Amino acid sequence: MNTSPFxxxxxxxxxxxxxxxxxxxxxxxxxxxxxxxxxxxxxxxxTLVIGGDGRYYNKTAIQTILKIAAANGFGRALVGxxxxxxxxxxxxxxxxxxxxxxxxLSASHNPGGPDGDFGIKYNISNGxxxxxxxxxxxxxxxxxxxxxxxxxxPDIDLSQLGKTQVGEMTVEIIDPVADYAELMEQxxxxxxxxxxxxxxxxxxxxxxxxxxxxxxxVILEDKLAAPAGSVMNGVPLEDFGGGHPDPNLTYxxxxxxxxxxxxxxxxxxxxxxxxxxxxxxxxxxxxTPSDSLAILAANAHLVPGYKGGLAGIARSMPTSAAADRVxxxxxxxxxxxxxxxxFFGNLLDADKVTLCGEESFGTGSNHVREKDGLxxxxxxxxxxxxxxxxxxxxxxxxxxxxxxxFYSRHDYEGVxxxxxxxxxxxxxxxxxxxxxxxxxxxxxxxxxxxxxTDPIDKSISKNQGLRIGFDDDSRIVFRLSGTGTEGATLxxxxxLFEADVAKQNIDAQIVLADLINLAEELAEIxxxxxxxxxxxxx
Ligand code: VG1
Ligand code: CO
Numbered sequence: 361m362n363t364s365p366f367x368x369x370x371x372x373x374x375x376x377x378x379x380x381x382x383x384x385x386x387x388x389x390x391x392x393x394x395x396x397x398x399x400x401x402x403x404x405x406x407t408l409v410i411g412g413d414g415r416y417y418n419k420t421a422i423q424t425i426l427k428i429a430a431a432n433g434f435g436r437a438l439v440g441x442x443x444x445x446x447x448x449x450x451x452x453x454x455x456x457x458x459x460x461x462x463x464x465l466s467a468s469h470n471p472g473g474p475d476g477d478f479g480i481k482y483n484i485s486n487g488x489x490x491x492x493x494x495x496x497x498x499x500x501x502x503x504x505x506x507x508x509x510x511x512x513x514p515d516i517d518l519s520q521l522g523k524t525q526v527g528e529m530t531v532e533i534i535d536p537v538a539d540y541a542e543l544m545e546q547x548x549x550x551x552x553x554x555x556x557x558x559x560x561x562x563x564x565x566x567x568x569x570x571x572x573x574x575x576x577x578v579i580l581e582d583k584l585a586a587p588a589g590s591v592m593n594g595v596p597l598e599d600f601g602g603g604h605p606d607p608n609l610t611y612x613x614x615x616x617x618x619x620x621x622x623x624x625x626x627x628x629x630x631x632x633x634x635x636x637x638x639x640x641x642x643x644x645x646x647x648t649p650s651d652s653l654a655i656l657a658a659n660a661h662l663v664p665g666y667k668g669g670l671a672g673i674a675r676s677m678p679t680s681a682a683a684d685r686v687x688x689x690x691x692x693x694x695x696x697x698x699x700x701x702x703f704f705g706n707l708l709d710a711d712k713v714t715l716c717g718e719e720s721f722g723t724g725s726n727h728v729r730e731k732d733g734l735x736x737x738x739x740x741x742x743x744x745x746x747x748x749x750x751x752x753x754x755x756x757x758x759x760x761x762x763x764x765x766f767y768s769r770h771d772y773e774g775v776x777x778x779x780x781x782x783x784x785x786x787x788x789x790x791x792x793x794x795x796x797x798x799x800x801x802x803x804x805x806x807x808x809x810x811x812x813t814d815p816i817d818k819s820i821s822k823n824q825g826l827r828i829g830f831d832d833d834s835r836i837v838f839r840l841s842g843t844g845t846e847g848a849t850l851x852x853x854x855x856l857f858e859a860d861v862a863k864q865n866i867d868a869q870i871v872l873a874d875l876i877n878l879a880e881e882l883a884e885i886x887x888x889x890x891x892x893x894x895x896x897x898x
Contacts, residue, residue: 375464375479375480375481375482375489375490375495376392376479376480376481377467377468377470377477377478377479377843377844377845378477378478378479378845379475379476379477379478379845380416380417380472380473380474380475380476380477380478381474381475383417383421383478383480384417387508389421389424389425389480390424390428390508390510391502391505391508392480392498392502393424393425393428393429393463393480393508394428394432394501394505394507394508394509395498395499395501395502395505396463396482396498396501397428397429397432398501398505399494399497399498399500399501400460400461400494403432403433403434403460403461404433404434404435405433405434405435406434406435406436406459406460407434407435407436407437407438407457407458407459407460408429408434408436408437408438408459408460408461408462408463409437409438409439409445409450409453409454409457409459409461409462409463409483410422410425410426410429410437410438410439410440410443410445410462410463410465411439411440411443411444411445411449411450411453411462411464411465411536412440412443412444412445412464412465412466412634413444413446413447413465413466413467413468413472413570413571413596413633413634413635414442414443414444414570414571414596414597414598415465415466415467415472415473415476415477415478415598415599415600415633416472416473416474416476416478416598416599417465417478418443418444418465418598419442419443419518421465421478421480422439422443422465422518423515423516423518424510425463426439426516426526426529426531427510427511427512427513427526427527428508428509428510428511429526429529430511430513430526430527430528430529431509431510431511431527432509433528434460434529435528435529435530436529436530436531436532437526437529437530437531437532438453438457438459438532438534439518439531439532439533439534440453440533440534440535440536441518441519441521441533441534441535441536442518442519442536443465443518444536444571444574444596445464445536445571446536446540446571446572446575446634446635446636446733446734447464447466447468447571447634447635447636447730447731448540448635448636448724448728448730448731448732448733448734448735449536449537449539449540449575449635450462450464450483450487450730451483451487451488451728451729451730451732452487452539452540452543452727452728453534453539453540454483454485454486454487455486455487455728455729456539456543457539458485459485460485461482461483461484461485462482462483462487463480463481463482463483464480464481464482464483464634465478465479465480465481466479466481466571466633466634467479467633467845468632468633468634468636468637468843469604469605469606469607469611469632469633469634469637470604470633470843470844470845471599471600471603471604471605472598472599472600472605472633473598473599473600473602474599476599477845482494482495482498483729483730486705486708486709486729487728487729487730488701488702488704488705488708488728488729488730489700489701489702489705489729489730490702491702491705491706491819492702492819492821493819511526511527511528511529512527513525513526513527516531518533519533520533521533521534521535536574536575537574537575537578537579540575541575541578541579541583543727543728544579544734544735544738545583546665547663547664547665547666547727547735547738548663548664548665548738548739548741548742549663549664549742549745549746550583550584552742552745552746553584553738553741553742553745554583554584554585555745556741556744556745557584557585557586557587558585561626561627561744562587562590562625562626562627563580563586563590563625563626563627563628563629563741564590564592564615564618564619564625564627564628564629565580565586565590565591565592565628565629565630565631565737566592566593566607566612566614566615566618566628566629566630566631567591567592567593567594567596567630567631568593568600568601568603568605568606568607568611568612568630568631568632568633569593569594569595569596569597569600569601569603569605570596570600570605570631570632570633570634570635571596571631571633571634571635572631572635572733572734573591573593573594573595573596574594574596575635575734576591576594576631576734576737577591577594579734579738580737584741590625592614592615592618593614600633605632605633606632606633606637607629607630607631607632607637607638607639607721607733608639608721608896608898609639609646609897609898610895610896610897611896612630612639615628615629615630615639615641616628616641619641619642619643619644619645620644624643624644625643626642626643626744626750626751627641627642627740627741627744627751628640628641628642629641629733629736629737629740631733631734631737632721632733635732635733635734636701636722636724636730636731636732636733637720637721637722637731637733638652638721638722638723638732638733638734638736638737639721640652640736640737640740640751641751642750642751642752642755643750643751643752644752645751645752645755647751647755648680648719648767648868648898649679649717649718649719649720649721649722649723650675650679650680650682650683650717650719650765650767651680651682651755651758651765651767652717652723652736652740653673653675653679653682653683653715653716653717653723654680654682654683654685654686654758654762654765655743655754655755655758656715656717656723656736656739656740656743657670657673657683657686657687657690657715658686658689658690658758658761658762659743659747659754660714660715662742662743662746662747663739663742663743664742665725665727666714666715666725669690669692670690670692670713670714670715671692671711671712671713671714671726672687672692672693672694672695672707672712672713672714673686673687673692673693673694673695673713673714673715673716673717674694674695674696674697674703674704674707674712674713674715674716674717675694675695675696675697675716675717675718676696676697676698676699676700676703676717676718676719676720677696677697677698677699677810677812677824677825677827677837678699678718678719678769678825678837678839678851678853679717679718679719680719680765680767680855681765681833681855681857682762682764682765682767683715683717685762685763685765686762689762693712693713695707695712695713695815696812697812698810698812698821698824698825699718699720699824699825699839699842700842701716701718701722701724701729701730701731703812703814703821704716704724704729705729706814706815706816706817707815707816708726708729709729709816710816711726712815712816713726714726716731717731718731719767719769719853719898720769721733723735723736723739724736756864756865759861759864760861760864763857763858763859764857764858764859764864765855765856765857765858766854766855766856766857766858766868766871766872767853767854767855767868767872768853768854768868768869768872768876768897768898769851769852769853769854769896769897769898770851770852770853770854770876770879770894770896770897771841771849771850771851771852771894771895771896771897771898772849772850772851772852772885772889772891772894772895773844773849773895773896774844774846774847774848774849774895775847775848775849775850775888775889775890775891776847776848776889776890777847777848779848779888779889779890780840780847780848780849780850780888780889781840781848782888783838783850783883783884783885783888783889784826784838784840786883786884787826787838787882787883788809788826790882791807791808791809791826791828794807794828794882795807799830799878800874800878801832802830802831802832802834803830803831804828804829804830804831805829805830805831806827806828806829807826807827807828807829808826808827809822809823809824809825809826809827810823810824810825810826810827810837811823811824812824824839825837825838825839826838826839828882832856832857833855833856833857834854834855834856834857834875835854835855836852836853836854836855836875836878836879836882837851837852837853838850838851838852838853838879838883839851839853850885850889852879852883852885852894854872854875854876854879856871856872856875858871869897
């Protein structure tokens with residue numbers, strides 16, 4: 361068998377993400393795939409789900425992975441037609457077909473194409489991202505791998521539905537949308553949403569030329585009777601049309617423009633490269649992901665799949681505490697986890713939580729074990745169909761009742777990795793002297809590097825972000841991204857709570873200005889990043 365020296369990579373929040381050109385090196389993908397299988401046990405004869413977000417190299421990688429899976433003894437592979445499966449759909453397929461696990465090819469919101477990014481991620485039998493125990497094992501194996509096993513078989517036709525063979529393994533090409541659409545129909549009131557569209561309600565969904573196009577067309581336009589053209593940029597392209605498939609105010613500017621018009625549709629939404637993120641917009645109105653989670657929780661009783669109540673809510677640490685306030689009102693627990701969906705898995709499996717969310721445009725529930733972009737859109741549509749109010753009104757009423765958690769995230773993308781590391785170290789050293797200090801009118805309540813003990817398996821995850829909190833519940837969080845492929849990305853998160861309705865309708869950047877200035881004072885962001893301002897403000 362072929363072998364090659366392979367420098368394994370410690371896996372970030374979402375598997376291995378690298379430039380396409382790195383994945384194209386001889387034996388690179390093979391060694392990594394074999395390292396995944398080496399870290400797994402007892403999968404002989406079992407089912408593996410494979411699919412990706414359609415980016416450049418997706419199909420090539422699938423052909424290789426199939427041959428390695430066959431040689432390693434998997435009995436069956438379920439592959440999305442044309443190699444497509446959104447991340448949440450892959451999770452749904454793993455669960456429905458009781459697969460051993462799945463391999464998802466995606467670099468999520470990172471740009472694609474021959475010069476873009478590629479990624480590979482392993483999901484376990486619950487449909488969720490491999491926990492750290494597994495990703496650490498994959499890393500260990502990638503460090504010592506000396507050979508991989510590959511069946512010598514011809515490439516298969518990924519476009520034909522039905523069964524075929526790769527060596528001893530049966531491959532089934534499946535409709536990538538069907539299982540997922542069926543699950544959505546079980547959770548949401550499709551009749552009511554359809555009636556909403558038939559009454560003249562308008563929306564725009566921006567698939568950003570990524571994976572959700574086919575899903576959105578079938579579900580929104582075919583099943584729910586949204587007017588033709590409601591889905592924009594709906595054809596998946598290998599390079600996402602040259603765009604950056606990240607649904608935020610900067611990169612989803614087509615949609616933001618469409619929603620800013622006086623005649624804008626009533627509802628706008630976008631998803632990312634692999635379909636697990638969502639951005640929610642009303643007419644000339646942006647809903648922060650943190651608020652979206654809280655609003656879904658507060659209105660869950662209006663949605664068939666959740667009308668029995670929520671077991672609990674979980675949010676990542678940098679996500680605002682808006683959801684905590686809803687949990688408190690509902691008398692349920694709210695868990696605070698590190699960044700990354702894998703930390704929700706145990707809580708969901710143990711029925712401790714029903715809804716989960718991250719400030720990075722991620723929302724989801726116990727229906728799968730990934731965040732789910734279209735699911736969030738359908739959840740909003742279901743609420744809008746029942747309440748018959750505008751997005752802006754629903755949000756304003758929410759703030760009036762629970763208070764508003766002003767929130768913003770500033771990203772400094774692609775900065776020098778060593779400088780970013782130095783910034784974090786210096787800040788961390790300063791932290792020991794900050795507690796009790798007064799800045800403006802506020803006293804530092806706590807400052808630490810977030811550490812998390814999983815309530816179920818008691819595993820500990822350290823160094824999950826530097827945070828400084830004040831006595832008025834405002835806070836700043838500093839983290840380095842674990843998903844970038846160029847240099848480092850510094851993320852700075854700001855939050856401030858305002859109960860007074862009269863002070864809630866102000867621009868967040870203005871309200872947060874003191875905290876933003878303080879972040880600069882404490883961390884010397886301009887000096888270390890060499891940037892005058894963030895690359896993305898959310
Ligand atoms: C980012 C987000 C995080 C999310 C992760 C994967 O990670 O901040 O909340 O879970 O991306 O999302 P980081 O380490 O870059 O901050 V996805 O849609 O890329 O799988
Ligand atoms: Co994603």
